[in-house]
Amino acid sequence: MSDMRKQRIKAATSAGKDTSLLSQVGQRLTGRSRGFARDENGTMIIFGLTIFLMVLVATGMAIDFMRHENMRSRLQATLDRAVLAAADLDQTNDPQEVVEDYFAKSGLTNYELDVVVEEGLNFRTVTANASSVVDSMFLNMVGIESIDAPAGGAAEERIEKVEVSLVLDISGSMDSNDKIENMQQAADEFVDTLITADTKDLISISVVPYTGQTNAGETLFNAINVDQVHDYSYCVEFETADFQTVPLSFSKQYEQAQHYEYSSSFYGSWANYKIQNPWCSDKEDEEIKAFQNNNSTLKTTIDSYRPRTATGIHYAMKWAAALLDPSMRSVVSSMISAGDVDPAFEGRPANYDDEETVKVIVLMTDGMNVDQYRIKSWAYDSTSEYQHWARYTLWYYLNNYVYWRNHGDYYYRKHNSGTADARLADICEASRDAGIVIFSIGFEINDNPYASSVMSNCATSDSHFYAVEGVEISDAFGAIARTINQLRLIQ
Numbered sequence: 001m002s003d004m005r006k007q008r009i010k011a012a013t014s015a016g017k018d019t020s021l022l023s024q025v026g027q028r029l030t031g032r033s034r035g036f037a038r039d040e041n042g043t044m045i046i047f048g049l050t051i052f053l054m055v056l057v058a059t060g061m062a063i064d065f066m067r068h069e070n071m072r073s074r075l076q077a078t079l080d081r082a083v084l085a086a087a088d089l090d091q092t093n094d095p096q097e098v099v100e101d102y103f104a105k106s107g108l109t110n111y112e113l114d115v116v117v118e119e120g121l122n123f124r125t126v127t128a129n130a131s132s133v134v135d136s137m138f139l140n141m142v143g144i145e146s147i148d149a150p151a152g153g154a155a156e157e158r159i160e161k162v163e164v165s166l167v168l169d170i171s172g173s174m175d176s177n178d179k180i181e182n183m184q185q186a187a188d189e190f191v192d193t194l195i196t197a198d199t200k201d202l203i204s205i206s207v208v209p210y211t212g213q214t215n216a217g218e219t220l221f222n223a224i225n226v227d228q229v230h231d232y233s234y235c236v237e238f239e240t241a242d243f244q245t246v247p248l249s250f251s252k253q254y255e256q257a258q259h260y261e262y263s264s265s266f267y268g269s270w271a272n273y274k275i276q277n278p279w280c281s282d283k284e285d286e287e288i289k290a291f292q293n294n295n296s297t298l299k300t301t302i303d304s305y306r307p308r309t310a311t312g313i314h315y316a317m318k319w320a321a322a323l324l325d326p327s328m329r330s331v332v333s334s335m336i337s338a339g340d341v342d343p344a345f346e347g348r349p350a351n352y353d354d355e356e357t358v359k360v361i362v363l364m365t366d367g368m369n370v371d372q373y374r375i376k377s378w379a380y381d382s383t384s385e386y387q388h389w390a391r392y393t394l395w396y397y398l399n400n401y402v403y404w405r406n407h408g409d410y411y412y413r414k415h416n417s418g419t420a421d422a423r424l425a426d427i428c429e430a431s432r433d434a435g436i437v438i439f440s441i442g443f444e445i446n447d448n449p450y451a452s453s454v455m456s457n458c459a460t461s462d463s464h465f466y467a468v469e470g471v472e473i474s475d476a477f478g479a480i481a482r483t484i485n486q487l488r489l490i491q
Helices: 003-038 043-087 095-104 179-194 218-223 240-244 295-303 313-322 326-337 383-389 394-401 404-409 417-434 449-458 472-484
Strands: 111-119 123-135 146-158 161-169 203-210 254-256 289-292 357-365 372-375 411-415 437-443 465-468 487-489
Touching: 043 095, 043 111, 043 123, 043 146, 095 111, 095 123, 161 179, 161 313, 179 203, 179 295, 179 357, 179 472, 203 295, 203 313, 218 326, 240 313, 240 417, 289 295, 289 326, 313 357, 313 417, 357 449, 357 472, 411 417, 417 437, 417 449, 437 449, 437 472, 449 465, 465 472
Parallel strands: 161 203, 161 357, 357 437, 437 465
Antiparallel strands: 111 123, 123 146, 146 487, 203 289, 372 411
């Protein structure tokens, strides 16, 4: 074979070997690529890294939100304390400066504060809004660079114009166990708590003492149409219908209550024949003192009370409610003209819907209503008979001058205690319906569930009824006085 041919055969063989090797390499690369595509090793690492990043972002967001809430809470707490202090009417510093001072001393920084103060003769309202910008540490990863932390609130102290009827029991049972003295001290403290130099032109107190009846006093007595037959005292008889409405009538004619003493305790001794405790007291200090604001005058009057006979709560409540009714406005004006009432109370009693005026009755008793007796008309219808019964107690006269079988000819029961309780319930309901707030105090009546229920039912609610013993009566009067004027958050 020629050398040329051998060389061609060798070259062809080498070329075939090279082609076969490339094919094998290609096949191997293809196989390994397909295996790599099928291999799942490492995919969980990528998924785990993704979840980790998401948790990291969420945790960062939570931290940013916690920082925001912490700042908001600090702002709100500081603002609440600040507006309460600024709204206090006893606060002598400028209200806005008080709020700003609270924030300055709180350690807070980078905040904005807006304070609005509204005040008048009897109120102060402080409204404040604060905000602070909390820079993001993590939320900026999602495009939120900062979060606003807001706080807002308002506080108000308002000394309402208050019209109070203070109804005090001076019946005979108040003579025991230092009850009259404890009541007087408590009532004096009540007066001093309500009436201060700042409130004396805003708060009026009408003191209504009562025994078996309530002596209105000559001025109030003459303000209505009463068939006056004597001038020993000034009590008015009310009938069932009168207790179902609050105002007095200026058109009907009322009957004047008899001036006499029913008491059966003065049977024998000639020294006791003169009446000492008539059902309608004839003591000037025991008349109603209407729309007063002088602490000294009120306390002197209250401290002069001495226990008398019988208990007629319903009569006192009728007067207490009527004195708060706007229909008495002309009467108050007349009393102002006469110098008996401070001119600051012109226009009182206010309308029931006056948003700046609160009408309150504080009713106190240590017992229950009693049966009411009167002398029969045939024995009480002339000047000489009015004089006679203003001198002699009924039972002294009967036991000394009238045959026992004829005693019943001289007197009758006008109504019993149950009727009196029903009338009390009526006037309490009418007062509540009119918008009058009633507080009642049962003084040492815890051993009498019925008396407690009568007083509790009269009050505006169960929380407006106080059952107290001894010196606890001061706590009751004090709590009522504080309730009338209180500081509160309004937002």
